[in-house]
Amino acid sequence: MKKFNKSYLVHKALQPLRNFSFQGKKYHYFCHKYNSSHLNERAVELPIVWAEVQRYKSYEVLEIGNVLSHYFPTKHLVVDKYEVAPGIINKDVVEFKTKKKFKLIISISTLEHVGWDEEVKSKGKIPQAIRHLQTLLAPGGTLFITLPLGYNSYLDEHLRTGKIKFDETFYMERVSKFNSWREVDSDILKKKPKYGSPYENANVVVFGKVKKSFAKDITHLAGTFVPRSNKNISVLETREKMEKTYRQMC
Numbered sequence: 001m002k003k004f005n006k007s008y009l010v011h012k013a014l015q016p017l018r019n020f021s022f023q024g025k026k027y028h029y030f031c032h033k034y035n036s037s038h039l040n041e042r043a044v045e046l047p048i049v050w051a052e053v054q055r056y057k058s059y060e061v062l063e064i065g066n067v068l069s070h071y072f073p074t075k076h077l078v079v080d081k082y083e084v085a086p087g088i089i090n091k092d093v094v095e096f097k098t099k100k101k102f103k104l105i106i107s108i109s110t111l112e113h114v115g116w117d118e119e120v121k122s123k124g125k126i127p128q129a130i131r132h133l134q135t136l137l138a139p140g141g142t143l144f145i146t147l148p149l150g151y152n153s154y155l156d157e158h159l160r161t162g163k164i165k166f167d168e169t170f171y172m173e174r175v176s177k178f179n180s181w182r183e184v185d186s187d188i189l190k191k192k193p194k195y196g197s198p199y200e201n202a203n204v205v206v207f208g209k210v211k212k213s214f215a216k217d218i219t220h221l222a223g224t225f226v227p228r229s230n231k232n233i234s235v236l237e238t239r240e241k242m243e244k245t246y247r248q249m250c
């Protein structure tokens with residue numbers, strides 16, 4: 001039996017017994033033959049991101065970089081510059097334009113390639129991509145990105161200096177040859193983890209969330225929208241009340 005099959009079968013057999021914690025929740029390590037997910041960072045990225053995706057309708061979700069469809073039955077829109085497959089839009093992330101807004105935009109270990117594995121390197125292209133993706137979020141929407149550390153030195157520097165700053169940032173570190181991971185704090189950035197060492201592929205993965213508030217998008221309603229049911233409601237009603245009303249309209 002090939003070594004690959006053996007390691008897959010061992011991980012598959014142990015999968016129900018092995019789990020990890022992320023943000024207070026328990027997840028099973030993901031085990032799949034495609035790209036040997038059981039041996040690398042996909043083991044933690046996939047269960048975390050897939051749990052998030054399942055909270056939404058597929059038309060509310062945009063994925064940058066075609067990853068999830070290799071493992072799950074997906075129906076959401078995917079933008080990927082190079083991977084050719086039915087339904088994938090082959091566009092550079094910064095060039096993808098649409099009038100549609102998404103409640104959830106996800107990207108699994110993709111943005112580290114942007115401006116790095118390209119003919120012309122560009123230090124500013126990942127921040128540009130993140131800003132661009134924020135413009136595609138619906139009010140109340142979330143951008144959820146995973147990124148390996150140590151792969152792209154521009155990215156690592158942006159994270160260390162705060163040029164790239166998420167609303168919420170979490171870190172997972174690989175801690176064993178058998179592909180066990182644990183959540184760690186931001187001090188891990190100072191340790192400058194390497195990609196490919198001590199373990200193959202990523203040794204630390206950053207999970208970043210950017211949330212688009214309702215408030216930013218309801219300011220234009222302030223002077224124009226008065227709920228039909230109560231014409232006396234002042235346009236100066238609390239932000240909370242307006243957000244609730246806006247959500248009901250959507």
Ligand SMILES: C[S@@+](CC[C@H](N)C(=O)[O-])C[C@H]1O[C@@H](n2cnc3c(N)ncnc32)[C@H](O)[C@@H]1O
Nearest residue numbers: 065066067080081082083092093109110113114
């Ligand atoms: C994480 S890999 C996906 C590889 C593989 N499908 C997997 O599941 O691991 C990153 C993906 O990002 C895409 N990509 C790289 N640069 C891009 C860019 N500037 N805009 C959009 N997609 C890009 C590549 O085509 C590649 O499919």
